[in-house]
Amino acid sequence: MAIKRIMVIGAGQMGSGIAQVCAMGGYQVILHDLQEAFVEKGLATITKNLARQVEKEKITAELRDATLSRLTPSTDLQNAADVDLVIEAAVENMEIKSKLFAELDQITPKHAILATNTSSLPITEIAAATKRPTQVIGMHFMNPVPVMKLVEIIRGLATADEVYVAIEEMAKSLGKTPVEVNDAPGFVSNRILLPMINEAIYALYEGVATKEAIDEVMKLGMNHPMGPLTLADFIGLDTCLYIMETLHEGFGDDKYRPCPLLRKYVKAGWYGKKSGRGFYEYN
Ligand code: CAA
Secondary structure, rough: OOEEEEEEEEOOHHHHHHHHHHHHHOOOEEEOOHHHHHHHHHHHHHHHHHHHHHHHOOHHHHHHHHHOOOOOEEHHHHHHHHOOOOEEEOOOOOHHHHHHHHHHHHOOOOOOOEEEEOOOOHHHHHHOOOHHHHEEEEEEEEOOOOOOOEEEEEEEOOOOOOHHHHOOOOOHHHHOEEEEEEEEEEEEHHHHHHHHHHHHHHHHHHHOOOHHHHHHHHHHHOOOOOOOOHHHHHHHHHHHHHHHHHHHHHHHHHHHOOHHOOOOOHHHHOEEEEOOOOOEEEE
16 A cells, blocks of 8 residues: 555644655645645744754755655645545544545545544544545644654554554654554543643642642653643643543543633633633743
8 A cells, every 4th residue: 555645634733743744754745724824824834844943953955845845735625636645634523524534535546545633533433424434544643743753543443454554654654653542532642641631720720739830740740841731722722622522422421521711711712822822821
């Protein structure tokens, strides 16, 4: 199963990072989103990241130019007609993903693998929207994608072994470390990470300590690179709430109940770093 051409759907924080590492890895990448402005913003982020790496002498100007030359913008899903792999990093909504996968099933060549970067939604259910559930798989990158080594690779109920192997090899070719995980709410990463973040928000909500103190305890006491509240801002509080809701619904256990303070912030439009305000303020 030779993978050469890839479409990445969604030019946001995750999608642009995935497109960058795939293009750096030598793949031809179509970066797709609903509007030209979204794709341009994604490409601008990639250009800035690559420029910073050239400045720091981490990569050569030649690699930067070759990477950029492998990226093609798209707002027409029909551009997926000749790809070998789609990596979907669109909004975390089952209805939207199901519709998108049903369309991709019609558009992409028969051999193409359809991967999703969903952070917690069931791969099996996304696969059921297609007539090729054996070729649907989870490929969960971590944020910031160019830096983080892990890719959780999630097998849906019907995912074929050769599809798993092809994606595992592809992740390795990006310099990432793939880890095999079965399909369960939040997989492994977010099943463990998000309840910790939610608990940190409860600690703030209940006045156990200030936000700075909570973050300091986890940074200095547990050697985490970022405190949990800073990390929540970095992931996006809307995404954190969505994952907690998926865990709560998926397991039906109140230990996954999202903290009311998290709901309040999301209702206020305080989404974290991307909106300029979350637990902390950003310029
Ligand atoms: N994009 C690209 N590169 C970035 C970046 C970004 N957004 N942010 C930082 N970097 C790079 C820097 O350029 C730097 O690269 P070099 O070493 O090549 O110079 C490197 O990362 C380290 O950056 P800094 O020295 O500026 O800062 P730092 O040491 O604090 O590291 C960090 C930044 C890597 C983000 C670190 O704080 C960290 O590891 N934080 C935790 C990240 C984490 O937990 N991610 C998982 C989130 S959960 C998730 O993604 C799953 C989900 O579904 C929600």
